[in-house]
Amino acid sequence: MSELPLDQVRTLLAVVDEGTFDAAAAALHLTPSAVSQRVKALEQRTGRVLLVRTKPVRPTESGEVIVRFARQLARLERDARAELGMSAAGEATRVSVAVNADSLATWFLPALTRVPAEVPLTFELHREDEEHTATLLREGLVMAAVTSSPDAVSGCSVRLLGRMRYFAVASPEFVDRYLGDAPLREALAEAPTVAFDRRDSYQDRFARSLRRGRGGASPARHYVPTSEGFVAAVALGLGWGMVPDVQAGPLLETGRLVHLAPDHPMDAPLYWQQWKLDSPALASVAEAVAAAAAEALGG
Numbered sequence: 001m002s003e004l005p006l007d008q009v010r011t012l013l014a015v016v017d018e019g020t021f022d023a024a025a026a027a028l029h030l031t032p033s034a035v036s037q038r039v040k041a042l043e044q045r046t047g048r049v050l051l052v053r054t055k056p057v058r059p060t061e062s063g064e065v066i067v068r069f070a071r072q073l074a075r076l077e078r079d080a081r082a083e084l085g086m087s088a089a090g091e092a093t094r095v096s097v098a099v100n101a102d103s104l105a106t107w108f109l110p111a112l113t114r115v116p117a118e119v120p121l122t123f124e125l126h127r128e129d130e131e132h133t134a135t136l137l138r139e140g141l142v143m144a145a146v147t148s149s150p151d152a153v154s155g156c157s158v159r160l161l162g163r164m165r166y167f168a169v170a171s172p173e174f175v176d177r178y179l180g181d182a183p184l185r186e187a188l189a190e191a192p193t194v195a196f197d198r199r200d201s202y203q204d205r206f207a208r209s210l211r212r213g214r215g216g217a218s219p220a221r222h223y224v225p226t227s228e229g230f231v232a233a234v235a236l237g238l239g240w241g242m243v244p245d246v247q248a249g250p251l252l253e254t255g256r257l258v259h260l261a262p263d264h265p266m267d268a269p270l271y272w273q274q275w276k277l278d279s280p281a282l283a284s285v286a287e288a289v290a291a292a293a294a295e296a297l298g299g
Contacts, residue, residue, distance in 0.1 A: 019056030068140030111292030162297025
């Protein structure tokens with residue numbers, strides 16, 4: 001009874017991907033009753049509740065383990081078919097990766113062009129904050145992730161890519177209007193700031209570092225949820241913000257942005273986590289990403 005029947009495992013994955021038992025039944029060409037019976041049989045075999053029966057359904061923590069296994073199994077099957085010449089000519093392998101917005105806007109896309117042309121791939125990229133990309137790995141939604149966590153997700157390997165450096169910057173007009181001659185640590189308590197979203201803590205962390213841990217940035221803040229839009233908002237004077245040096249550099253050179261504390265950067269370490277699979281496609285992507293990160297981020 002220790003085996004995991006593959007038809008039941010694949011059925012659970014279909015339910016999670018499709019969102020409902022009915023939709024999974026249509027995708028698998030089964031009846032909804034048959035799908036439900038397979039899932040119940042798998043839950044009885046594992047002794048765990050695997051799904052939260054909401055709309056759409058959600059895997060439980062135990063269900064996430066099975067879903068991740070199902071996706072890895074599908075990946076290995078596709079790789080085996082390709083090596084045996086059983087894939088359609090020119091059939092591309094899909095690689096799903098979670099990546100943070102700043103990496104996506106700067107160095108990550110060029111990294112994908114380094115994958116050898118003889119490896120036919122398509123990419124499914126999931127944009128997520130680097131502090132939360134590992135969650136998508138844990139849930140089995142992606143095969144790899146650029147993350148800030150050095151702690152490997154179960155069943156994954158981890159390697160350091162480098163460090164993305166951020167500087168506090170603002171437009172000259174913003175500095176004249178809001179910062180003036182006051183000490184920066186005091187001015188930032190009142191000056192408007194730009195944040196990526198409500199989980200973006202970089203501005204608060206920078207302000208606290210200047211103020212010896214007391215308080216963060218001003219509560220007056222604009223939320224701009226794209227990397228390019230974030231930089232544009234800062235350059236237009238809506239607020240100050242922490243901008244990656246690769247994006248800030250050209251604007252600093254032209255005078256559209258100025259440093260607020262050039263000797264006080266913030267470094268964000270980035271790691272590559274991926275499934276522990278002997279997958280040629282995934283290995284090719286990993287090497288391309290590591291090489292590009294070594295150049296763009298430094299060790």
